[in-house]
Amino acid sequence: MxxxxxxxxxxxxQNKPIPKIAFLAxxxxxxxxxxxxxxxxxxxxxxxxxxxxxxxxxxIKLFSNTLWLVLAVTTGTSLLGVSMAWLTxxxxxxxxxxxxxxxxxxxxxxxxxxxxxHLALLRPRGGLISLWLEGNNLSFLPLPIPTGFWGAxxxxxxxxxxxxxxLSGAAFRSMNASFDEAARMLGRTPWQTFWQVTIPSIRPxxxxxxxxxxxxxxxxxxxVALLRFETFSSAIFVQLAGxxxxxxxxxxxxxxxxxxxxxxxxEFHIQGRAQFTxxxxxxxxxxxxxLGKQRIWGFLALLFTVLMSFIIPVSLLMFWxxxxxxDSQTFSGMQxxxxxxxxxxxxxxxxxxxxxxxxxxxxxxxxxxxVRYPGKISRLFSRLSQVGYAIxxxxxxxxxxxxxxxxxxxxxxxxxxxVMAYVVRYIPQAVRSSESAMRQLSPSLEEASxxxxxxxxxxxxxxxxxxxxxxxxxxxxxxFLSSLKELPATLLLRPAGFETLAVRVWIWSEEGFYFQAAxxxxxxxxxxIIPLYFLLQxxxxxKQ
Amino acid sequence: MKLEIEQLSKRFTGNQYPAVDNITFSMQAHEILSxxxxxxxxxxxxxxVIAGLERPDQGIxxxxxxxxxDDRTFVPPEKRNIGxxxxxxxxxxxxxxxxxxxxxxxxxxxxxKKDRVSELLNLVGVEALAKRFPHFLSGGERQxxxxxxxxxxxxxxxxxxxxxxxxxxxxxxxxxxxxxxxxKASQSTVIFVTHDQEEALFMGDRLAVFNQGKMExxxxxxxxxxxxxxxxVAAFMGDSDFxxxxxxxxxxxxxxxxxxxQNDYSPGTDxxxxxxxxxxxxxxxxxxxxxxxxxFFRGAFNFYRVELDSGAxxxxxxxxxxxxxxxxxxxxxxxxxxxxxxxxx
Numbered sequence: 001m002x003x004x005x006x007x008x009x010x011x012x013x014q015n016k017p018i019p020k021i022a023f024l025a026x027x028x029x030x031x032x033x034x035x036x037x038x039x040x041x042x043x044x045x046x047x048x049x050x051x052x053x054x055x056x057x058x059x060i061k062l063f064s065n066t067l068w069l070v071l072a073v074t075t076g077t078s079l080l081g082v083s084m085a086w087l088t089x090x091x092x093x094x095x096x097x098x099x100x101x102x103x104x105x106x107x108x109x110x111x112x113x114x115x116x117x118h119l120a121l122l123r124p125r126g127g128l129i130s131l132w133l134e135g136n137n138l139s140f141l142p143l144p145i146p147t148g149f150w151g152a153x154x155x156x157x158x159x160x161x162x163x164x165x166x167l168s169g170a171a172f173r174s175m176n177a178s179f180d181e182a183a184r185m186l187g188r189t190p191w192q193t194f195w196q197v198t199i200p201s202i203r204p205x206x207x208x209x210x211x212x213x214x215x216x217x218x219x220x221x222x223x224v225a226l227l228r229f230e231t232f233s234s235a236i237f238v239q240l241a242g243x244x245x246x247x248x249x250x251x252x253x254x255x256x257x258x259x260x261x262x263x264x265x266x267e268f269h270i271q272g273r274a275q276f277t278x279x280x281x282x283x284x285x286x287x288x289x290x291l292g293k294q295r296i297w298g299f300l301a302l303l304f305t306v307l308m309s310f311i312i313p314v315s316l317l318m319f320w321x322x323x324x325x326x327d328s329q330t331f332s333g334m335q336x337x338x339x340x341x342x343x344x345x346x347x348x349x350x351x352x353x354x355x356x357x358x359x360x361x362x363x364x365x366x367x368x369x370x371v372r373y374p375g376k377i378s379r380l381f382s383r384l385s386q387v388g389y390a391i392x393x394x395x396x397x398x399x400x401x402x403x404x405x406x407x408x409x410x411x412x413x414x415x416x417x418x419v420m421a422y423v424v425r426y427i428p429q430a431v432r433s434s435e436s437a438m439r440q441l442s443p444s445l446e447e448a449s450x451x452x453x454x455x456x457x458x459x460x461x462x463x464x465x466x467x468x469x470x471x472x473x474x475x476x477x478x479x480f481l482s483s484l485k486e487l488p489a490t491l492l493l494r495p496a497g498f499e500t501l502a503v504r505v506w507i508w509s510e511e512g513f514y515f516q517a518a519x520x521x522x523x524x525x526x527x528x529i530i531p532l533y534f535l536l537q538x539x540x541x542x543k544q
Numbered sequence: 545m546k547l548e549i550e551q552l553s554k555r556f557t558g559n560q561y562p563a564v565d566n567i568t569f570s571m572q573a574h575e576i577l578s579x580x581x582x583x584x585x586x587x588x589x590x591x592x593v594i595a596g597l598e599r600p601d602q603g604i605x606x607x608x609x610x611x612x613x614d615d616r617t618f619v620p621p622e623k624r625n626i627g628x629x630x631x632x633x634x635x636x637x638x639x640x641x642x643x644x645x646x647x648x649x650x651x652x653x654x655x656x657k658k659d660r661v662s663e664l665l666n667l668v669g670v671e672a673l674a675k676r677f678p679h680f681l682s683g684g685e686r687q688x689x690x691x692x693x694x695x696x697x698x699x700x701x702x703x704x705x706x707x708x709x710x711x712x713x714x715x716x717x718x719x720x721x722x723x724x725x726x727x728k729a730s731q732s733t734v735i736f737v738t739h740d741q742e743e744a745l746f747m748g749d750r751l752a753v754f755n756q757g758k759m760e761x762x763x764x765x766x767x768x769x770x771x772x773x774x775x776x777v778a779a780f781m782g783d784s785d786f787x788x789x790x791x792x793x794x795x796x797x798x799x800x801x802x803x804x805x806q807n808d809y810s811p812g813t814d815x816x817x818x819x820x821x822x823x824x825x826x827x828x829x830x831x832x833x834x835x836x837x838x839x840f841f842r843g844a845f846n847f848y849r850v851e852l853d854s855g856a857x858x859x860x861x862x863x864x865x866x867x868x869x870x871x872x873x874x875x876x877x878x879x880x881x882x883x884x885x886x887x888x889x
Binding site for chain 2 (some may be wrong): 181441444445447448449450451452453454455463467
């Protein structure tokens with residue numbers, strides 16, 4: 001095609017200019033993966049004797065504990081989440097509009113607060129239910145042991161199912177009536193239709209939700225520590241906080257990250273296909289299934305789930321809060337030195353808010369690059385920036401302790417390290433929100449702006465930014481919500497005296513001061529409901 | 545010349561064939577030029593390269609004697625003084641109709657903006673909609689606002705990328721007549737891209753037919769239609785069928801008999817003859833050269849599809865009163881009052 005080689009080289013330069021945004025996106029991706037790479041290198045270059053000792057003494061037990069918990073919680077949340085979504089989206093069960101909201105609200109309750117309430121009720125000695133049974137001479141009735149594997153699995157299932165519920169609910173909602181009708185016309189019974197058409201078409205939604213739950217379980221610290229079930233996360237925490245043994249912690253973290261990366265890889269794979277039931281122009285909602293006399297059972301199932309996962313925990317928190325505020329001794333116990341609840345709120349809000357702002361700012365170049373310049377490199381950058389999904393809070397803390405000590409010593413023991421941890425851990429959520437906002441923006445809008453005499457930067461400020469702002473806000477709400485609830489990294493990285501609501505709730509709960517912990521826990525839940533409400537409003541299942 | 549394009553080429557990475565293959569043409573001021581061709585033929589890419597939205601691999605683009613692209617120059621889209629109407633209209637959803645139209649009026653005072661916008665609202669006939677947001681406009685209204693926005697800064701050249709494709713069929717006919725009148729009234733120089741031959745004929749003062757990245761032919765609609773420069777143009781623009789033939793000194797021997805037509809081919813050359821439904825006729829004949837395979841009722845006409853014994857398919861117009869059944873044997877013959885287009889094989 002080209003006649004001279006001089007032409008050819010000049011054309012190649014002109015044809016493929018590397019966009020400036022690629023450098024910004026690359027920097028963000030690099031920053032996001034440094035903690036993981038640092039830990040992996042540290043783990044792999046660890047003392048072989050230490051490796052051997054850990055493999056012989058700890059690894060198998062931790063592996064099986066962690067995997068069983070992940071398996072149990074993932075299965076449990078899938079069953080619970082999908083059945084709840086099916087009841088509210090596909091049947092005529094009474095009250096389903098209110099249940100839709102109530103079923104999503106447990107996302108505002110961190111599982112460790114759930115675990116605290118669970119313990120306060122069921123402890124063999126001093127638990128409220130145990131006391132009540134004794135008081136009524138019913139102590140011969142067996143109570144389940146609240147701690148250990150089953151206790152942890154139970155608490156984590158009832159506070160994590162909303163992930164699966166929301167994703168499968170959206171999938172049920174976007175299913176076109178014609179799929180079901182076509183199956184019926186081709187001779188399938190309703191039952192066969194459900195298994196052969198409905199479930200397969202929402203399977204990507206269920207799988208995506210389940211994999212996110214699995215990643216969350218690998219990272220979960222508070223609940224398993226409180227209920228005394230040892231997993232990788234809690235073992236690493238003990239090594240770091242109790243024994244100050246960073247080498248052992250690095251090795252355990254390396255193994256944990258590898259496990260998480262495998263799950264994350266699967267999640268990336270499924271993510272692109274999570275919606276193959278898109279709402280086209282001829283979309284009609286599927287007709288509701290009439291449960292008839294069975295409606296009462298559906299209603300009870302919904303009510304039971306909502307009671308366990310939201311209404312009872314929040315009522316108890318409210319009850320205890322009132323009591324502790326009325327009791328002057330407990331109330332004064334809430335002061336730590338000269339600081340009180342207000343300072344905990346302030347610390348929680350500014351650290352989470354700052355993290356949310358940074359995460360969203362960093363996510364913008366990634367989103368623009370991957371959406372406007374699709375290709376292998378931009379996709380790689382996008383995925384690298386989402387590696388935070390696979391780094392549990394304890395591991396983020398470990399790597400930041402080592403990195404900051406070594407490279408940024410002036411930041412050591414400042415709250416900024418806590419903010420950095422939030423950003424590393426939760427930037428994936430911002431990246432996904434920003435990417436989906438960018439994807440919904442037709443490139444022709446930006447092109448129109450260029451032809452109407454705006455340069456690239458003016459176009460971003462005057463057209464792109466105003467139009468993706470709702471998506472950016474959603475991303476920041478998500479990061480804010482997650483940071484607010486974050487526990488292990490905050491505990492490990494906070495400077496002395498930096499107390500957030502989550503930290504205070506945890507310390508009081510661990511010491512068994514449930515009444516004292518209640519107001520802070522309630523505040524945490526209420527503050528989480530605000531961004532959660534904003535996020536849920538954007539979900540398709542809450543739109544009519 | 546208003547617009548001059550020389551040897552423009554563009555190949556997308558990973559594609560074997562260029563999307564735009566060595567295109568050269570020029571345009572007069574106030575002219576409307578239709579780009580037409582099947583999808584993927586390079587017409588939209590050519591448009592986007594002219595707009596500056598894609599970088600060409602080579603080629604020179606001059607607008608009003610100013611070079612906006614060559615080996616060393618690439619003027620960014622915002623500095624080209626070119627307007628564009630997009631396929632999806634691309635009206636900014638966060639701005640009202642007024643602000644959308646005023647968006648391109650940089651350096652205007654508030655009063656000047658107001659005057660210019662109302663002038664355009666008036667021109668496209670949507671004065672009442674100034675305060676509305678794009679979301680609340682009908683398809684035809686959006687179309688006209690998009691045009692007003694593109695025309696507002698008085699661009700040297702206006703590009704329109706399949707602007708009617710998102711409209712319903714009945715609305716399309718109505719809107720395109722309005723739009724053509726507006727373009728003529730505003731004396732715009734326009735390149736209009738479409739994949740619809742009929743729309744191209746209607747909109748364009750001239751037509752450029754694209755195929756596989758190349759501009760196959762450029763010229764007046766009548767020329768393109770009656771004097772197609774290539775077999776592709778004849779097939780795409782003229783709905784032509786083709787029958788094979790061999791030249792001899794007095795004409796061409798074909799399975800429809802001898803076509804009596806002077807020609808410069810050396811005797812014995814294999815050719816293809818382009819025929820339209822009004823160039824041939826048939827009569828029922830058991831010993832004929834083909835058979836009817838279908839009849840389509842077209843109001844005043846019956847439109848017959850005939851399969852010749854060689855397997856070639858031809859179409860024939862008959863009056864609405866002449867009805868024959870599919871399957872009947874027919875004798876098909878030439879019946880044109882003018883020379884037919886011949887292409888060497």
